[in-house]
Amino acid sequence: MPAETYLFPCLKDNFGVLIHDPGTGATAAIDAPEAAPVEAALQKTGWRLTDILVTHHHADHTAGIGELKAHHKCRVVAPRNEAQRIAHVDETVAEGDTVNVGGIEARVIETPGHTAGHISYFLPSDQLAFVGDTLFSIGCGRVIEGNPEMMWNSLLKLRALPDATRFYCGHEYTDANIRFAKTIEPHNKVLAARADEVAKLLASGKPTIPATIGAEKAANPFLRADNADLAQSLGLGGSPAWKVFAEIRERKNRF
Ligand SMILES: [Zn+2]
Secondary structure, three states, rough: OOOEEEEEEEOOOOOEEEEEEEOOOOEEEEEOOHHHHHHHHHHHHOOOOEEEOOOOOOOHHHHHHHHHHHHHHOOEEEEEEHHHHOOOOOEEEEOOOEEEEEEEEEEEEOOOOOOOOEEEEOOOOOOOEEEEOOOOOOOOOOOOOHHHHHHHHHHHHHHOOOOOEEEEEEEEHHHHHHHHHHHHHOOOOOHHHHHHHHHHHHHHHOOOOOHHHHHHHHHHHHHHOOOOHHHOOOOOOOOOOHHHHHHHHHHHOOO
16 A cells, blocks of 8 residues: 655744555654644544654754654664664664565665765655755755765765655755755756746645655756756866765855
């Protein structure tokens, strides 16, 4: 049976998301920015929280874990390389591991850069990905603990997922990301179409995610650092893609 998802806002601009296996009733929260909105989402769906799958240690992804675990006795799964920075962890996972949420199988992809141990979760049978603060729609996370080359390689791993993959990220940053992306590729028609779509979604109070990997490849400048025309336009023709990525990230930091 396909996994069901439930997306909801948390904190100022974080997303919370639940994944649910209708076959077994198992439900996982991807990260736990704060407990109350997760509890409200469980009430609304009638789902029972069995697991929390953590992408990285930042407080705006983990602050709700203690309260949720105390209430639901759920299992907490976290990235092995930074589990010591996350409270209440039951199991740690690394590249290639599989996490089962009832009958749902999630594959762990290490995507360091934003934090040193950041991981993403990919559900092959549903073509769903949960990418935390590594990839955003038309953007990417800040490179805080890693370096640009590491982050670029993480983005390449996500870009290699099937085009139809729908991904959920940690924040609603799409509008600001689009304004920046237009400064990098002002003539990108796919980006212009995405801008129209996002304006409509936001105007009607809807989230701009999930987005698909296929659509992002064509419009997200951070996934396009190995595009020769883009590199040329930044005065970096012939440079390694990670250096082009670093330049785009640097411009975004100043934007
Ligand atoms: Zn973060």
